[in-house]
Amino acid sequence: MQDNRGVWVYVEQNEGVIEGVSLELLGAGRKLADKLGVPLSGILLGENVKNLADEIIYYGADQVYVVESPVLRQYRTESYMKGVILLAEKYKPEIFLYGATPNGKDVASAVATDLSTGLTADTTMLDVEVEKRLLEASRPAFGGNIMATILCKKHRPQMATVRPKVMKALERDTSRTGRVIEEALEIREEDMRTKVLEIVKDVTKKSLTDAHIIVCGGKGLGDERNFALIHELADVLGAGVGGTRDVVEAGWISHDHQIGQTGETVTPKIYFAVGISGAIQHLVGMKNSEIIIAINKDPNAPIFGVSTYGIVGDALEILPILIKQFKHAFREKGGEMTYA
Amino acid sequence: MHIVVCVKQVPDTKIIKINPKTNTLDRRSAPAILNPYDAHAVQAAAGIKEAAGGEISVLSMGPPQAVEIIKKSVEIGADRGYLITDRAFAGADTLATSYALSKALDRISKEHPIDLIICGKHAIDGDTGQVGPGIARRLDIPPITNVIEVTDINKETRKVKVKRKIINGYELIETEMPCLLTVEKEINEIAYSPMPNMIKAARYNPVIWAVSDLEDVDKTQLGLKGSPTIVGKMFTPPKPEGGHMFEGAAEDQVKQVIDVLLQNKELFSVN
Incomplete structure (x- = not known):
């Protein structure tokens, strides 16, 4: 365990494009590595992906470990796990971070089992205790009303998956240089039990995470019928519609609209939080939005703590006025509102 | 076809309260329920059984009260239930949990060979989603996480096709049995339980095992002792x-x- 050194970031690429969360983790990992005085490494797997190594260095890595193989063309637990374990057993990192995406969580869970080490899921805060070289991985716990810091004292590497859009990527710096280390993976396609037959991207469905404006409703709206006002305001603004965990559980809106720890993390330009009290599990999913407008009856609701502007009042009274006044404002200026 | 569904009893996190003085859970404040994702997992197994025949077992690790969620699973459609309960399991993190469950699955498969294991995507009290893939690694079977549809199960070729x-978007994946799936809520709607299931559930007593009932167990890998992570x-x-x-x-x-x-002006342009 004493031999383990260095901070690693699993760099997820899909069809040759690096996921945003991996760049964010290079930013977060850079800070941890500097505190510990060790190099930051990016871990890159795929088929013909070596050309991405420079990007990983531009975003903060000192070195990049690359495993290329035809069996890594698409993500599969079986092959990716073996590639990651190969590197981890040979080069022994002390900290290893993954994006909390479907594939990132999948590979991390398998790797942690084989390496018999600890894995903290969906963290939203990272730090290190330098003297003991301990990763402090914090996450909302128990339905999201409180934060817990998870430690892994006796096993290495200390691993965590990290929520997208909560860490900050560094500025891309093309003057940065680093080392690229290649390793070969000895797996043949015939040994694989799993095949990806088809990948279907839903291009028609606009992802909530891409929306520039989001109107999100909570249980303060009372019932499903009132939730229609959220859709109406969103229509006027050309915005995406979100719901809290409670609202999704109640069936007022489908799970792909859920914002928070177990739903999407969003960072729109404008976020309307309507009838939402602001449990931690919701706040982690939206608090990095540029402008947050909170509407709630209770002036002490935690949502006002993260809001840019707050209106204390009954959402059912405020929403119709918002809809009316926005409509009026746009009509006056003669056109649709668009995002610049 | 023998399908095993792993289920967990969880506090209903929607209503649980935190003791502000000690920052710990007030477990008495929330009822214990079958983890909602696991209910979908049992329902998915029931759907597969309907199409392909076979039988469904559920397995849980937890305190003795967890028999309640096994009964609930029988209501949804499970044929048999196993509960492993022992103080030695207490305080387990995801690594120690997948170890204990894999030992119970070893014993179940000796009596009834397992074709398919289904887990919920995650439990709502921990939200980790790590136990399912962990079990798959320990049994060395392919894991497929985040399944939204079981498209095809072929008993002859032993191939399974699912949407992940x-x-x-989604990907269409083919793998071979035995394998492990973790399912999203989208996979199905929980149907009303048929009356015969309700009657069976009310009278059902699951098989209960302690550590001593399992074979080849390394006790240092169980419970708190076997858990690399701790809450700091x-x-x-x-x-x-x-x-x-x-x-x-x-x-x-x-x-x-x-x-x-x-x-x-940086936020909007009105044209």
Whole structure:
């Protein structure tokens, strides 16, 4: 365990494009590595992906470990796990971070089992205790009303998956240089039990995470019928519609609209939080939005703590006025509102 | 076809309260329920059984009271239930949990060979989603996480086709049995339980095993001792200061918000 050194970031690429969360983790990992005085490494797997190594260095890595193989063309637990374990057993990192995406969580869970080490899921805060070289991985716990810091004292590497859009990527710096280390993976396609037959991207469905404006409703709206006002305001603004965990559980809106720890993390330009009290599990999913407008009856609701502007009042009274006044404002200026 | 569904008893996190003094869960404040994702997993197994025949077992690790969620699973459609309960399991993190469950699965498969294991995507008290893939690794069978549809199960070729949710879409994956699936809620709607199931569930007593009933168990890998992760501290994040609060009648407040937003040319352009 004493031999383990260095901070690693699993760099997820899909069809040759690096996921945003991996760049964010290079930013977060850079800070941890500097505190510990060790190099930051990016871990890159795929088929013909070596050309991405420079990007990983531009975003903060000192070195990049690359495993290329035809069996890594698409993500599969079986092959990716073996590639990651190969590197981890040979080069022994002390900290290893993954994006909390479907594939990132999948590979991390398998790797942690084989390496018999600890894995903290969906963290939203990272730090290190330098003297003991301990990763402090914090996450909302128990339905999201409180934060817990998870430690892994006796096993290495200390691993965590990290929520997208909560860490900050560094500025891309093309003057940065680093080392690229290649390793070969000895797996043949015939040994694989799993095949990806088809990948279907839903291009028609606009992802909530891409929306520039989001109107999100909570249980303060009372019932499903009132939730229609959220859709109406969103229509006027050309915005995406979100719901809290409670609202999704109640069936007022489908799970792909859920914002928070177990739903999407969003960072729109404008976020309307309507009838939402602001449990931690919701706040982690939206608090990095540029402008947050909170509407709630209770002036002490935690949502006002993260809001840019707050209106204390009954959402059912405020929403119709918002809809009316926005409509009026746009009509006056003669056109649709668009995002610049 | 023998399908085993792994289920967990969880506090209903929607209503659970935190003791503000000790920062710990007040477990008495929330009823214990079958983890909602696991209910979908049992339902998915029932759907497969209907199409392909076979039988469904459920397996849980937890305190003796967890028999309740096994009964609930029988209501949804399970034929048999196993509960492993022992003080030695207490305090297990995801690594120790997948170890204990894999030992129970070893024993179950000796008596009834297992073709398919299904787990919920995650449990709502821990939200980790790590136990399912962990079990698959320990049994060395392929894991497929985030399944939204079981498209085909062929008993002759032993092939399974599923749709797996990914960022902005899904992938169609083929694998071979035995394998492990973790399922999303989208996979099905929980149906009303048929009356015969309810009657069976009311009288059902699951098989209960302690550590001593399992074979080849390394006790150092169980419970708190076998858990690499520990909770260092619990805290409520410092209360942020918050922003500007508008005042006045509702109409005035809304007008002020809209004025502020429309003034900010970087946020909007009105054309």
